[in-house]
Amino acid sequence: MRLALIALLPLLGAMLPPLASRAGRDAVTAVAALVTLTALALLATSAPAVLRGEIVQDGTAWVPQLGLSFSFFLDGLGLFFAALILVIGLLVIVYARSYLGRDEPVGRFFAYLLLFQGAMLGIVISDNVLLLVVFWELTSLSSFLLIGWWHQAPEGRQGARMALVVTGGGGLLLMAGMLLLGHAAGSYELSEILLRGDVVRASPLYLPILLLVLGGAFTKSAQVPFHFWLPHAMAAPTPVSTYLHSATMVKAGVFLLARLWPVLAGTEAWFLIVTATGLVTMLVGAWIALFKTDLKAILAYSTVSHLGLMTMLLGFGTPIAAVACVFHVLNHATFKAALFMGAGIVDHETGTRDIRRLGGLAGLMPITATLTLIAAAAMAGVPLFNGFLSKEMMLEAAWHTRYADLAWPVPLLATLAALLSVAYSARYAIGVFLGRPRAALAHHPHDPPAGMWLPVAVLLVPVLLIGVAPALFAGDVVALAGQATIGTAALPGYHLALWHGVTPALIMSVAAFAGAALLYAGLGPLTRLHARLDRPDAKAAFDAVVAAVVRACRTTTRRLHTESLPRYLAIITGVVVLVGAAGFFGGTHAAGGRATLPVSLPAVVAFVLLATTSLAVPAVHGMRLLTLVLVSVVGLVVSLAFLQFSAPDLALTQITVEVVATILLLLALNLLPKRTPSETGTARTAGAAPTVRMLRDGAIAGAAGLGVAALAYAVMTRDFTPISDYHLAQSKPGGGGTNVVNVILVDFRGFDTFGEIIVLSIAALAIVALLDNALRGAAARRLDTLKRAVEAADPHPTVLVVVARALLPLALTVGIYIFFRGHNLPGGGFIAGLVVAIALMMQYMAAGFDWTAARRRFDAHALIGAGVLVAGLTGLGALAFGRPFLTSSYGYFHVPLIGEIELATAMLFDTGVFLAVVGTVVLSLARISLVERRAERGPPSRSAAVPGPDRATASRPAAAAAPVGREA
């Protein structure tokens, strides 16, 4: 995993700087630098093998079914880029320490920076193309965080959003492209794909792959027409601009093109598209840079221009051009990073980046001036600086390139771009450092501390060394990375040297310098002319597109999201009915041949009762209390049906649930309106008149009912082979009980039941959460207005109180009896829990909330928790004996006097079920009654020293209130 660690180390190390932030800026910087250094050391351990020409591979499978693996490989190109990322990263970290303000959260900044570093490293050493896409998007995300670092400023936020939309969107294109590429190549591993260039180029998918991959690369590397995000990303702090937007991230697109060069390059489409895009970008970027007044904007457009240069070189498709591109990546990274840092220093010291307000800084900040002038000379391509060499190679390659059978366009335009490049470099260097100061600056500028200019100086060392002795200092690196870029092709013959004799490239270069001198002389009038030209504003266009998308989304959402439950439900049920109808009419159907049961008179009576009460409900549902009575009748008939058809457990459950549900609905109805108004009113969504709606709903409901009835009849009249023979056979010997339903619940399918009681408990807790703060705010005020006269003369009739209290022990005994017999006869934890809960609720109904709550000695929350815990621990107990979760065991024990009794662990599990059910019911209903009480009595009086709305009323002594308080 050594290779993977190179990328993972910064990603994981990103957590360290925030942790170290209490120790001060220096400690944070040291931690971030240490992480980078460690990654660099790791990279160095793999370097010798790569230098020997080997390819280091490493990784594990991730999702092999998708072709996704966590695999990395390191060759010359990867090593080159990884080293660039880490070394410049290190310098940026040192620089940022002095650059960032004292009150800025440096820890967080370095965390983001390391996050980016890890993602970027991931891109350059990923073997799996899908993994590469993951890292690709990670750089977009971390870049978003870094650009928006000063999120107080709108430019920061807008720039970050624009960069994310453009590069993130490009990432999606890239993902599609990589999926197709992997499909076409038959492998998602780059090391494999690179060997199958012929297969990919011959594939019918080649063009889509090319376009999608280019979409990803061009957005990331800011090629026209996607170049507009990069200048806006300059809202980022300068260290970020240095690192992401000149040296590394924007080169990810170039890297990708270089990486896939052996696979995708060499075709007509590649040449035409990539060359043209690069050429246009080179020209447009340089042209705009000439007129920008913000130092960072000049550098940003210059970066765009140089990225275009690299893209164009790759587009040529010749090995020598690819080598030139790699060389220029190195050169550009050094001088442009130095320039950005220099611009940051100027900004830091003078408080402005406007070139019109700057000038003559050379005398005030000699070190910065010297460094910037060197870097600007390299940018201009002046001999003895590294920029000159790669520019010569570019011009040489351009000289030999014919575009659309014409010899002149590429050389001419390349020379023009070189000319512009010299001109804006001169304007930058001269405008800031030479001449006289043009405006009074806020404070006296001077050279910054060494921490800020030293990284610049370090970056300029290779600028000068390579510029003077290219073969000595860059020959090996360029050969290594170049060879890795062009793959199996032979490295072309080239010679890195200052002097090649009088070549076409030299003539073009001289022409560029001469032209630039003329252009610089006439810059004043030209600038005024340029200012009058109508230029397209990319940001306005981008904002318009974003606004249009937002409008479209909002319109769609408004159409779909009407906030009308009936509408949603009508659509859902309607669709279900239509699908069912399609199935029904699409196939053959007939009633089955299974013998039916004879109809009995009681069954007919029950059916008529059910049918009439059910059908009466729609007619009278306006009267809610009456509706509730009818619902209870229906529930009763359903219980009887269960009893009739050999399901005593179900009948017991249904009837007890019926009682609890009715109490619940009565409680709710006490607060809700007693009548449902007729369905007129001003429904926001209405459209259909009430009668039309009734008919439409009737049609949907009728169709649904018919369908379900037909389906049920069809199933019931067909024979089947149940899978429950096993359960019946194993119930006694395996589960130790004769009530198969209960044994299934607590044993065979215990895991299901465990899930059920958890769901039940969550429902209870959700109820508590919903009502907990209902006694405050708008809800509480409405409760107070609902306050009504007590309707019954005697809210707690003595007879009821006495009977309920007398019944309590009896009911509890019945509950316990039902619980214990459950394993062998109808009963069990669910039913027993409901019976006990009803017995407790009866006390609330008879004697009132206060009386009962004061005497309830247990906390319903704890009861629920205990239930889930007991059931869960019982299940876990099986693990202790080496059995699977929830395996039950049982045994017979002889107890003196009582005799032989049977004990099963399933019973313990059932106890958990029992406790959870009691807790859920009591908690839910008690909570509603608490709200109820507020409606009856109004807000608690202020004189009471009992805080919180859930406490007992003021009339109650504090001591008696305590048990109630536990509930809250």
Next chain:
Amino acid sequence: MELLVAASIGILTAVGVWLLLRLHSFPVIVGTIFLSYAVNLFLFAMGRLAIDQPPIVDPAVTAYTDPLPQALVLTAIVISFGMTALIVVLALRAFLETGTDRVDGGRDEPPTVADRAGERL
């Protein structure tokens, strides 16, 4: 007998769906209760109907009805209750918060005299 059960399921479904499509929270709640009845009966009926064959193991008995749907329906009944309780409370809180129990985003006209008379029911 199967026809009666199937018809019952159908009626319960139809009433449930119709109530579900009403504009106020209370009928919707009642609708879900009806649908619960229908679905529980439907699931139960998947084990076919049998009379006097409860799944209580007894050496003297040879025929039992299918216990599996029963176990499923038993938990379904309890869960239905949990769900009903939750939506009742949800409706209650929504009413207390907004002063209306409409679920379609509309508003009711002020109650008429006849409606007020019904308050006592």
